[in-house]
Amino acid sequence: MASSAPSASLISSNPKTLFSPKFPSSSLSSLSIPNSPNSLFKPLRTSFSPSISLNRPSHSLRTFLVRASNELPLVGNIAPDFEAEAVFDQEFIKVKLSEYIGKKYVILFFYPLDFTFVCPTEITAFSDRYAEFAELNTEILGVSVDSVFSHLAWVQTDRKSGGLGDLNYPLISDVTKSISKSYDVLIPDQGIALRGLFIIDKEGVIQHSTINNLAIGRSVDETKRTLQALQYVQENPDEVCPAGWKPGEKSMKPDPKLSKEYFAAV
Numbered sequence: 001m002a003s004s005a006p007s008a009s010l011i012s013s014n015p016k017t018l019f020s021p022k023f024p025s026s027s028l029s030s031l032s033i034p035n036s037p038n039s040l041f042k043p044l045r046t047s048f049s050p051s052i053s054l055n056r057p058s059h060s061l062r063t064f065l066v067r068a069s070n071e072l073p074l075v076g077n078i079a080p081d082f083e084a085e086a087v088f089d090q091e092f093i094k095v096k097l098s099e100y101i102g103k104k105y106v107i108l109f110f111y112p113l114d115f116t117f118v119c120p121t122e123i124t125a126f127s128d129r130y131a132e133f134a135e136l137n138t139e140i141l142g143v144s145v146d147s148v149f150s151h152l153a154w155v156q157t158d159r160k161s162g163g164l165g166d167l168n169y170p171l172i173s174d175v176t177k178s179i180s181k182s183y184d185v186l187i188p189d190q191g192i193a194l195r196g197l198f199i200i201d202k203e204g205v206i207q208h209s210t211i212n213n214l215a216i217g218r219s220v221d222e223t224k225r226t227l228q229a230l231q232y233v234q235e236n237p238d239e240v241c242p243a244g245w246k247p248g249e250k251s252m253k254p255d256p257k258l259s260k261e262y263f264a265a266v
Contacts, residue, residue: 074183074184074198074206074209075206075207075208075209076205076206076207077205077206078204078205078206079097079106079108079198079200079204079205079206080097080179080182080183081096081097081098081204082096082097082178082179082182083095083096083097084143084172084173084174084179085148085172085173086141086148086151086170086171086172086173087148087151087152087155087170087171087173088167088169088170088171089166090152090155090156090166092148092152093170095141095170095172097141097200097204098204100139100200100202100204101202101203101204102202102203103202104137104138104139104202105136105137105138105139105199105200105201105202105227105230105231106138106139106140106141106198106199106200107126107133107138107139107140107141107197107198107199107200107223107227108141108143108183108197108198108200109122109126109140109141109142109143109195109196109197109198109218110142110143110144110174110179110180110183110185110193110194110195110196110197111123111142111143111144111193111195112144112192112193112194112195112214113144113145113146113192114144114146114150114151114153114154115150115154115157115162118195118214118215118216118217119144120154120159120162120163120164121217122195122217122218123142123164123167123171124159124164124165124167125220126140126142126169126220127140127164127167127168127169129220129224130168130169131168132224133224133227136224136227136228136231137202138227139169140168140169141169141170141172142167142169142170142171142172143171143172143174143179143180143193144171144172144173144174144192144193145173145174145175145177145180145191145192145193146173146175147173147175148173150173151171151173154171155167155171174193177191180192180193183196183198184196185211194211194212194213194214195211195212195213195214195216195217195218196209196210196211196212197209197210197211197218197223199223199226199227199230201230201234207230208226208227208230225244225245225246228246228247229241229245232245232247232251233251236251238253238254239251239252239253239254240252240253240254242262250262250265250266
């Protein structure tokens, strides 16, 4: 199942740190969040203004690589490669992202810490629906800054006790925090990651990203829908998918005249 490919931090003794994110206030790619109990429920404010120069892609271009700025966002750029330890099938393995290139799409998602609250609901939700992603030629990889020993202990804990039970995909250990940094999801002051999720295509290009604050879980349904839309437009490069598009629904032509066919039908 999981890839043959391949990377741990002590669990915080104070779970409340998960709910009071603090960032440097003047970093180009950092997030500035007020230090208050209610800060988690206010919109994140970013303090950057990237200059992105994009060439209009040809309709025949299938790579979907837009060569975005080296600053945020990562979408349109090659996904940062990594090799790390992981836990799968209650064993320690190595995961190397680049080994999926040319073979599979990848759902790469980050979560803050093991043995917490929202995290197991997301991790098990993706595992329970792993077969649906496998049908779409897609691997799922979960990442946190915990050690592989922590991952293993959590997998060996029953779900009814807040554990994960056996998972259908690897949990990667980012103990050095290098992976979280390279995907711009690390909270520097706390040493944990925001809930970042990235869809990486078979060419290794990040085609979608979403980053939630610590208290907000992600949707497996929306992740799958976005993946299906991505695969559709890559297979049909002269078409685009409108809002909420699902397989079997009408797409549109990205042309002032031809798009009228779509608008006339809805």
